[in-house]
Amino acid sequence: MDRFLQDPESEKLLREHNRALEAAEALEGMPFKPKTTRDKLLKQFKFRQKMNKDKSGGRDSLSAVDVSFAPPIYPPCLAPLKDLKKLMVKDLLLETHHRGFHILVRSITRAEKMAAVMVIAEDEQNDAIQLRILNGKPRCQDGSIDEGQILLVKEPSLTLMSDGEYGIRVDHVSDILFIPMFNKMVPSAWRERLPERETSQWTAGDWLNMGNEELNRGKFYSATEYYSKGLECSPTAEETHYLLYYRGLAFFQVDEWDASLRDLDAVSAGPKSDKALRGKAQTLYRLKRFRESCDVFTELCREHPEDVGARSDFREAIARLGEQKKGVYNFKKMQEKASKTSPPLLDHATWIGPVTIRQTKSKGRGLFTTEAVKAGDLLLCEKAFAYVTEHPSRPRWCSTLHINTEMRSTTRGGQLALASLIIEKLYKNPSLASTITDLHSGGFKQVSTAPVDGKPVIDTFQVARTISLNSFGSPTSSRADHIHDACDSSRSSEMLHNCGVWPYASKLNHSCMSNAHRAFIGDMMIIRAAVDIPADTELTIWYLLPAPENQPMDFRHWGFECCCAMCADVRATDPCILENRVRQRAHIAMALEKGSSVISCKRAETLIENLAKTYPRPVEQVLHLGLWEPLTLIAGVYASQGQHDKAGEAVSQALAAVGFVLEGSVEGPLVVKKWGLAMDNLVVAWLILRKYFLEVAPERATQVGRYARMAYLISVGEETSFDATYGMSLKVADEPHSEENQVKGWVV
Numbered sequence: 001m002d003r004f005l006q007d008p009e010s011e012k013l014l015r016e017h018n019r020a021l022e023a024a025e026a027l028e029g030m031p032f033k034p035k036t037t038r039d040k041l042l043k044q045f046k047f048r049q050k051m052n053k054d055k056s057g058g059r060d061s062l063s064a065v066d067v068s069f070a071p072p073i074y075p076p077c078l079a080p081l082k083d084l085k086k087l088m089v090k091d092l093l094l095e096t097h098h099r100g101f102h103i104l105v106r107s108i109t110r111a112e113k114m115a116a117v118m119v120i121a122e123d124e125q126n127d128a129i130q131l132r133i134l135n136g137k138p139r140c141q142d143g144s145i146d147e148g149q150i151l152l153v154k155e156p157s158l159t160l161m162s163d164g165e166y167g168i169r170v171d172h173v174s175d176i177l178f179i180p181m182f183n184k185m186v187p188s189a190w191r192e193r194l195p196e197r198e199t200s201q202w203t204a205g206d207w208l209n210m211g212n213e214e215l216n217r218g219k220f221y222s223a224t225e226y227y228s229k230g231l232e233c234s235p236t237a238e239e240t241h242y243l244l245y246y247r248g249l250a251f252f253q254v255d256e257w258d259a260s261l262r263d264l265d266a267v268s269a270g271p272k273s274d275k276a277l278r279g280k281a282q283t284l285y286r287l288k289r290f291r292e293s294c295d296v297f298t299e300l301c302r303e304h305p306e307d308v309g310a311r312s313d314f315r316e317a318i319a320r321l322g323e324q325k326k327g328v329y330n331f332k333k334m335q336e337k338a339s340k341t342s343p344p345l346l347d348h349a350t351w352i353g354p355v356t357i358r359q360t361k362s363k364g365r366g367l368f369t370t371e372a373v374k375a376g377d378l379l380l381c382e383k384a385f386a387y388v389t390e391h392p393s394r395p396r397w398c399s400t401l402h403i404n405t406e407m408r409s410t411t412r413g414g415q416l417a418l419a420s421l422i423i424e425k426l427y428k429n430p431s432l433a434s435t436i437t438d439l440h441s442g443g444f445k446q447v448s449t450a451p452v453d454g455k456p457v458i459d460t461f462q463v464a465r466t467i468s469l470n471s472f473g474s475p476t477s478s479r480a481d482h483i484h485d486a487c488d489s490s491r492s493s494e495m496l497h498n499c500g501v502w503p504y505a506s507k508l509n510h511s512c513m514s515n516a517h518r519a520f521i522g523d524m525m526i527i528r529a530a531v532d533i534p535a536d537t538e539l540t541i542w543y544l545l546p547a548p549e550n551q552p553m554d555f556r557h558w559g560f561e562c563c564c565a566m567c568a569d570v571r572a573t574d575p576c577i578l579e580n581r582v583r584q585r586a587h588i589a590m591a592l593e594k595g596s597s598v599i600s601c602k603r604a605e606t607l608i609e610n611l612a613k614t615y616p617r618p619v620e621q622v623l624h625l626g627l628w629e630p631l632t633l634i635a636g637v638y639a640s641q642g643q644h645d646k647a648g649e650a651v652s653q654a655l656a657a658v659g660f661v662l663e664g665s666v667e668g669p670l671v672v673k674k675w676g677l678a679m680d681n682l683v684v685a686w687l688i689l690r691k692y693f694l695e696v697a698p699e700r701a702t703q704v705g706r707y708a709r710m711a712y713l714i715s716v717g718e719e720t721s722f723d724a725t726y727g728m729s730l731k732v733a734d735e736p737h738s739e740e741n742q743v744k745g746w747v748v
């Protein structure tokens with residue numbers, strides 16, 4: 001999740017922006033009289049380019065002071081180009097959306113990529129203007145627009161930019177068209193490279209050669225335009241074959257898999273048909289259509305057994321199909337890969353387990369079990385549809401700051417980048433659009449998604465709203481997070497510096513009394529049952545961790561109020577009692593912080609008893625969540641003193657407070673009859689209990705150790721790394737107590 005900033009600096013920025021915008025709005029409809037000349041605009045732009053380059057250590061400026069602001073919501077242009085009249089820069093009106101018009105310009109600088117892709121462009125009358133493309137860069141995957149590129153903006157909006165200059169702002173990717181030089185709309189004065197009289201005589205073969213030249217130069221978009229033109233010029237069967245084949249390859253290179261597949265599908269038997277088949281299989285793989293990918297690989301291997309290179313790709317496709325069908329993953333390898341790859345994008349398939357999407361009574365859709373499952377069972381393992389990383393070590397000045405004047409908020413974080421990534425992916429591959437448009441969008445009024453001028457229409461604001469309701473922050477791996485938490489209980493949101501969208505898991509609703517738990521390995525989300533769950537039961541997760549002080553949880557961002565027993569109880573509880581709980585917890589923490597003397601432990605015990613009295617209702621009716629932390633804290637202190645009986649007693653009480661029902665003890669086998677909440681340091685709690693059993697009934701300790709593993713499986717998503725994480729600690733715990741045996745960081 002993005003971080004909402006409330007520091008004075010951000011507040012000031014928001015106020016200044018609001019003032020500037022109000023002043024700008026007062027000028028709506030006034031003629032645009034540029035206060036900055038063409039030369040000055042160019043000079044300012046070049047200065048900014050240099051500053052960015054310096055800040056990013058000489059690399060081109062993909063990072064810099066990124067400030068963006070969300071304008072009032074407006075829909076993308078739905079009109080075809082033929083219905084739009086042409087405008088010049090001098091015709092533009094301030095703070096106006098020029099519905100029914102378009103403007104044709106030529107970039108006179110290279111693009112600068114900050115929060116937006118920015119260029120200075122001129123019209124045919126040499127009037128220059130700043131142009132900013134936000135939320136995606138469909139034609140410039142590296143954020144670059146070459147000098148001389150012809151651009152057409154549909155229904156342009158002239159508005160005040162964050163730097164105080166007026167410019168054309170493009171929020172919807174479908175509102176900007178990249179016009180090839182040979183297009184008839186391009187004025188002859190701008191056609192330096194390809195005079196019209198020349199290209200009008202070209203044959204399909206000429207276009208093919210020109211396309212190949214562009215392909216070899218790595219200008220893939222440009223190449224596709226030449227091949228497309230060639231296909232319009234009555235090509236021979238052989239030329240058609242090559243035009244489609246190379247265009248398919250070029251589309252593949254720029255991640256336009258829908259178009260690539262269409263072309264490679266149409267390449268019939270003939271030269272390069274083995275390569276076309278391989279390209280097709282790879283494209284289907286990218287589209288996660290693993291069954292079809294395997295079918296094409298099978299055909300390829302049958303008809304071209306000499307193509308040994310295809311076999312390793314085929315093996316990967318088979319592995320993905322296996323994951324998709326059976327839900328069997330090599331979690332150990334996944335952990336290794338996630339720890340070594342940045343961003344941690346893992347090449348794995350999604351497995352949908354015994355779950356299905358159904359309508360709930362009051363929460364929209366939800367995810368339900370299709371059969372009874374046990375705590376720890378895998379329910380879903382999903383690959384992120386889109387995922388971005390914002391490293392916390394990234395200096396403040398190069399992190400995106402987003403000002404939303406309408407929502408009156410200033411945020412910093414990855415959601416803006418995530419929205420851009422998704423917009424780009426959908427624009428390039430319309431077949432994927434419904435994955436996002438089907439998600440809950442909080443009642444956002446959707447525009448028609450029918451293509452216009454042969455291109456999909458993407459509403460940026462709809463995607464942004466959907467992302468804000470369906471994306472989640474995530475650690476690079478829950479294991480790393482788990483280790484961090486166990487060593488330092490002061491949980492920091494800075495750990496959640498990645499964010500992504502997992503469309504299937506997005507159907508999970510929240511409950512503080514959740515019965516499922518999500519974990520991450522890179523961009524794979526792993527959902528496991530946190531308790532035993534009957535068939536046909538709605539699964540819920542935590543959107544936010546339940547507050548231990550039992551303050552009412554704030555879900556206004558998602559537009560609901562949690563109705564779980566704990567939240568209902570908090571609402572019904574006298575605020576003085578809630579305040580008392582906060583005070584008691586602070587006193588307990590202070591008592592235990594002061595050292596582990598007998599007196600401080602005794603005082604902490606008394607305070608815990610007092611805290612317990614603030615929960616008048618029995619735990620069967622409402623959990624005593626606020627007791628968990630103090631009880632596990634004191635258990636850790638007792639364990640470190642070798643007082644395992646007291647430690648075991650405190651853990652048993654802590655488990656009961658969060659809903660665990662244990663049966664048996666020293667006399668009989670210890671069995672979890674009912675699982676409670678999947679608390680963060682549950683594993684450590686079980687390990688303290690295990691140590692107690694090692695002292696009093698060693699034959700029971702193994703079972704308790706299994707529960708520790710189970711808690712780890714639920715929390716981290718997999719169990720294979722348990723020994724590496726806790727092995728040393730367990731070994732130490734099994735030995736007689738001594739000061740030196742404490743593994744730094746672990747409380748066991």
Ligand SMILES: C[S@@+](CC[C@H](N)C(=O)[O-])C[C@H]1O[C@@H](n2cnc3c(N)ncnc32)[C@H](O)[C@@H]1O
Pocket residue numbers: 362363364365366439440442469470506507508509510511557558559560561562563
């Ligand atoms: C990520 S979506 C969850 C799936 C959603 N219910 C759907 O129909 O697609 C988040 C939205 O679900 C709804 N929601 C989630 N948990 C809820 C709860 N405990 N009570 C009411 N609504 C809830 C809210 O509308 C929230 O904005």
